[in-house]
Amino acid sequence: GIQVEQSPPDLILQEGANSTLRCNFSDSVNNLQWFHQNPWGQLINLFYIPSGTKQNGRLSATTVATERYSLLYISSSQTTDSGVYFCAGAMTTDSWGKLQFGAGTQVVVTP
Amino acid sequence: SAVISQKPSRDICQRGTSLTIQCQVDSQVTMMFWYRQQPGQSLTLIATANQGSEATYESGFVIDKFPISRPNLTFSTLTVSNMSPEDSSIYLCSVGQPGGTIYFGEGSWLTVV
Numbered sequence: 001g002i003q004v005e006q007s008p009p010d011l012i013l014q015e016g017a018n019s020t021l022r023c024n025f026s027d028s029v030n031n032l033q034w035f036h037q038n039p040w041g042q043l044i045n046l047f048y049i050p051s052g053t054k055q056n057g058r059l060s061a062t063t064v065a066t067e068r069y070s071l072l073y074i075s076s077s078q079t080t081d082s083g084v085y086f087c088a089g090a091m092t093t094d095s096w097g098k099l100q101f102g103a104g105t106q107v108v109v110t111p
Numbered sequence: 112s113a114v115i116s117q118k119p120s121r122d123i124c125q126r127g128t129s130l131t132i133q134c135q136v137d138s139q140v141t142m143m144f145w146y147r148q149q150p151g152q153s154l155t156l157i158a159t160a161n162q163g164s165e166a167t168y169e170s171g172f173v174i175d176k177f178p179i180s181r182p183n184l185t186f187s188t189l190t191v192s193n194m195s196p197e198d199s200s201i202y203l204c205s206v207g208q209p210g211g212t213i214y215f216g217e218g219s220w221l222t223v224v
Contacts, residue, residue, distance in 0.1 A: 033213055041201050043154075043215040050210075086153065096209040097144050098169075101153045 002027045002091055006102035013109045018075045021085055021105045025068040029089030031096045032063055034072050037084040037104070046072070046085075077109045113138055113206050115216035123222045129192045132219045134204035139184035145177075148201040148218075157202075160187045194223045 003026035013019055023034075034046040047054050047061040049070065054061050058077075063070040074081055084106050088099040114137040124130050134143065145157040158166045158179055166179040180188045191198050199222050207213035 031207075031210070031213065035215075041148075041218045041220060043203065043218070045212050045214060048212040088154075095142070095159060097142050097205070097207055097213065098156055098159065099144075099154075099205075099213065101155075103153050 002029060002089070002100050004087060004089065004100050004102035006085075006087060006105050008105060009103065011105055011107045013074075013077045013081075013107065015077060015079060015109055015111050017077050017109075018073070019077065019107070021072040021074070021087075021107075023070045023072070023087035023102055025070075025089060028065065028068060028092050029100075030092050031099065032065075032070055032087065032089040033099065034061055034070070035086045035088065036081075037086065039083060043086070074107075077107075079109045079111055082107055082109045112212070113140070113214045115204060115206060115214055117202075117204060117216035117219050119219055120217060121220040123224060124194050126195055126223055128194055129190055130194065130221060131188050131190045132202050132204075134187045134189070134216055136185045136206050140206040140208075141184070142206070143181065143187045144205045145179065145187075145189045146203045146205065146215075148203065150199065154203065157189070191221065194221075196223045199223045 005024045049063045051065040058075045060073045084104040088101040116135045118133045143160045146154045157172045158168045160166045160181040178190045201218040203218045205215045
């Protein structure tokens with residue numbers, strides 16, 4: 001399978017700070033997604049972003065498919081942004097729904 | 112978007128017993144996916160469930176341990192059989208469409224004692 005590498009593994013931010021999370025794939029993927037897992041375990045889809053740039057409020061994401069990486073930007077962070085951020089994608093030779101997940105970035109936003 | 116309900120949301124189980132987790136979707140979907148998330152770890156795909164056919168299991172997961180049913184296009188169950196403490200995990204189901212957003216249920220937290 002593909003390897004999905006996320007960096008940094010941990011991030012501590014002061015409220016109001018900006019940050020960038022990175023996701024590298026060892027091979028081309030389909031269906032690239034970013035998720036936020038809150039402290040209660042719920043996994044919320046942030047972006048479906050196979051290529052290009054998308055924005056949703058204070059969050060934005062950019063995928064450069066030809067270079068097999070994706071970035072998630074958090075601006076003006078809030079304590080509610082705390083949790084684990086995962087990127088995931090499906091192998092191009094596999095079913096679209098069979099996602100390979102990275103290890104995640106644990107984000108803690110302090111007041 | 113899809114609304115996915117999972118039951119139970121949380122349970123504490125005795126070693127050696129089995130537990131069935133239900134996943135209900137508010138719309139018809141062709142494929143449903145079951146994942147496991149062990150404590151402090153990322154998500155790992157257990158199997159793909161298609162309506163009307165046997166589930167397809169990933170390497171390291173077998174039907175005897177994780178039997179799956181998919182009786183219709185909005186519902187699936189995952190059973191965790193003969194549980195041991197190593198089965199303590201969050202179990203999640205997901206749905207989506209090709210080339211689109213993938214959604215997860217709230218997860219079922221299992222603790223095996």
